[in-house]
Amino acid sequence: MNKFRIKSKILCINLIFLAILPLIVNAQITTKTTEIISLISQPRLNPEDRISQADIEKHHLSLKEIRKAGMLVFSTPFNKHDGFGDGTPDITIFDNRSPGNRPTLQGNNTFLRVNGLDAQTCLECHTILSNATVPARLGVGGVGGASQNAMFQANNIDVTDTNNDGIADFNGRFINPPFLFGSGGVELVGLEMTVDLQSLKQQAIDNPNTTVLLTSKGIDFGSIVADSNGNIDTGNIKGVNDDLVIKPFGRKGEFATVREFDVGAASFHLGMQATELVGEGVDEDQDGVVDELTKGDLSALSIFNTTMDRPVQSGDNDDDHDGFVLFNSIGCADCHIPQLNTKTKFLPYKLIGENQSPFNNTFYQTDLSKIPTKFEKNNQGGIEVNLFSDLKHHYMGEALKESFSLATNKQNGEFITARLWGIADTAPYLHDGRALTLADAIELHDNPGSEAAIVGRNFKALSDEEKLNLIKFLNTLRTPPRPNLDVLPRVEMMLHN
Numbered sequence: 171m172n173k174f175r176i177k178s179k180i181l182c183i184n185l186i187f188l189a190i191l192p193l194i195v196n197a198q199i200t201t202k203t204t205e206i207i208s209l210i211s212q213p214r215l216n217p218e219d220r221i222s223q224a225d226i227e228k229h230h231l232s233l234k235e236i237r238k239a240g241m242l243v244f245s246t247p248f249n250k251h252d253g254f255g256d257g258t259p260d261i262t263i264f265d266n267r268s269p270g271n272r273p274t275l276q277g278n279n280t281f282l283r284v285n286g287l288d289a290q291t292c293l294e295c296h297t298i299l300s301n302a303t304v305p306a307r308l309g310v311g312g313v314g315g316a317s318q319n320a321m322f323q324a325n326n327i328d329v330t331d332t333n334n335d336g337i338a339d340f341n342g343r344f345i346n347p348p349f350l351f352g353s354g355g356v357e358l359v360g361l362e363m364t365v366d367l368q369s370l371k372q373q374a375i376d377n378p379n380t381t382v383l384l385t386s387k388g389i390d391f392g393s394i395v396a397d398s399n400g401n402i403d404t405g406n407i408k409g410v411n412d413d414l415v416i417k418p419f420g421r422k423g424e425f426a427t428v429r430e431f432d433v434g435a436a437s438f439h440l441g442m443q444a445t446e447l448v449g450e451g452v453d454e455d456q457d458g459v460v461d462e463l464t465k466g467d468l469s470a471l472s473i474f475n476t477t478m479d480r481p482v483q484s485g486d487n488d489d490d491h492d493g494f495v496l497f498n499s500i501g502c503a504d505c506h507i508p509q510l511n512t513k514t515k516f517l518p519y520k521l522i523g524e525n526q527s528p529f530n531n532t533f534y535q536t537d538l539s540k541i542p543t544k545f546e547k548n549n550q551g552g553i554e555v556n557l558f559s560d561l562k563h564h565y566m567g568e569a570l571k572e573s574f575s576l577a578t579n580k581q582n583g584e585f586i587t588a589r590l591w592g593i594a595d596t597a598p599y600l601h602d603g604r605a606l607t608l609a610d611a612i613e614l615h616d617n618p619g620s621e622a623a624i625v626g627r628n629f630k631a632l633s634d635e636e637k638l639n640l641i642k643f644l645n646t647l648r649t650p651p652r653p654n655l656d657v658l659p660r661v662e663m664m665l666h667n
């Protein structure tokens with residue numbers, strides 16, 4: 171009965187759609203030539219579709235309206251009238267690897283690809299919802315394959331292997347795009363951990379010469395001790411930067427909030443400079459366009475990114491269960507902590523800048539237990555985030571180390587514990603996508619200098635059946651089946667149904 175009702179509702183929507191279809195088609199056909207001509211020098215993102223910071227702050231818009239505006243910022247192929255690209259580089263400036271002053275291929279003034287200016291939209295790299303089926307299923311906010319890898323700040327790629335060692339030396343970073351699903355929950359966990367660590371820092375300052383252990387949500391970040399002048403000995407801090415701000419975003423754990431990441435991504439990949447970065451009315455990259463992304467655009471974008479549906483867990487048979495037991499017993503869960511809990515279910519939003527007190531100066535919040543994120547509530551008033559990570563930096567050994575010329579040896583080898591939720595759908599694996607299967611990714615943990623070497627060896631020592639069960643368990647960790655449905659065009663929605 172129920173099923174019938176739902177079906178008849180869909181049918182109804184279908185009929186309405188069919189009824190209005192001629193109107194839409196008609197509207198397109200009757201577009202006047204003058205209107206087309208006036209489109210020639212227009213930005214691709216209609217200024218009317220951009221929302222203002224004031225409207226968000228004053229709650230003039232619903233979450234869905236904000237998400238819709240964010241989806242447009244994420245998915246609209248920007249052109250030069252929107253502010254796409256950098257202006258002509260100033261050759262007298264020494265730094266030509268930073269956005270705003272990059273050369274372009276053959277001086278085409280559009281793309282560079284090996285150091286950003288590599289796409290017109292965010293969507294171009296965050297597209298794949300699941301690689302577990304053939305063909306892959308696509309979805310806004312998904313992962314990228316290897317061809318979507320970003321190449322960051324390289325100025326030497328030795329493709330011909332001049333020293334004949336079989337290695338094409340590369341001094342930039344080669345990074346595979348992760349998905350953005352569930353990122354709101356991750357951000358909230360990180361913000362609460364930062365609050366804990368900052369208050370432990372204050373405790374150390376208030377009690378000079380006393381060692382203070384740094385723990386948050388049961389995770390050990392080493393210890394600190396302050397002298398009587400308030401100077402802190404940071405030598406025993408583990409897995410987090412000396413500023414004691416948890417930074418979940420970026421594979422190396424370099425950004426505390428999605429908004430911060432988004433500002434960098436927009437300028438690096440698209441040459442779209444945010445006013446928060448360069449100031450209002452300022453044409454920093456000298457491409458003739460100011461206010462390329464306003465505060466309102468960025469709020470829409472980051473609210474959209476942090477309210478994307480969360481990954482889910484499927485299946486629950488004996489093999490999966492045995493695999494999960496092994497996952498814990500051989501030490502995977504030491505880093506890939508299955509669940510972290512928050513104390514609040516509200517994710518706060520603030521402009522980029524100060525990260526030490528994340529719950530101050532906020533302008534908006536979303537309830538992550540509600541649609542579309544729908545995190546399970548816990549009994550502390552917060553949510554359960556089944557991320558499979560400790561949000562700590564770990565040194566992953568010589569084999570996985572990057573060769574980025576602008577980083578230290580330690581930085582090159584460190585990565586934040588990859589979140590394993592959704593892992594069944596997101597091949598290829600590891601920071602650069604070098605592991606084509608889950609088994610390869612796990613075995614690569616065992617290499618000289620890696621903090622996960624012993625655990626990687628534990629995996630190799632399992633029987634074939636045990637290995638299979640562990641992989642079967644990982645294959646229950648799925649991306650959300652139909653993310654962002656509320657803001658996709660209706661036609662798209664019907665195809666999905």
Ligand code: HEC
Nearest residue numbers: 288289292295320345346347419420421431432435436439
């Ligand atoms: C050329 C491909 C590419 C484009 C275009 C791109 N991204 Fe990404 N994205 C990546 C890669 C690669 C990473 C991982 C970067 C790292 O680890 O430092 C990433 C990571 C992210 C993250 C952090 C996710 C996490 O869990 O750590 C966010 C947020 C993000 N991108 C948002 C955006 C937005 C917003 C845009 C558009 C302004 C965008 N991306 C455009 C490739 C891309």
Ligand code: HEC
Nearest residue numbers: 502505564585586587588599600601611612621622625629
């Ligand atoms: C010392 C901490 C640590 C331990 C222990 C550990 N891992 Fe990891 N794991 C990481 C880090 C850090 C990464 C990211 C490495 C990279 O991107 O190069 C990672 C990446 C992965 C990935 C790839 C994720 C992706 O999105 O590409 C998988 C799968 C994985 N680990 C599974 C496991 C399993 C299974 C075990 C137990 C056998 C395990 N890990 C033990 C820290 C750890």
Ligand SMILES: [Ca+2]
Nearest residue numbers: 253254255441
């Ligand atoms: Ca620009």
Ligand SMILES: [Ca+2]
Nearest residue numbers: 331335337339
């Ligand atoms: Ca070489």
Ligand SMILES: [Ca+2]
Nearest residue numbers: 453455457459
């Ligand atoms: Ca500009």
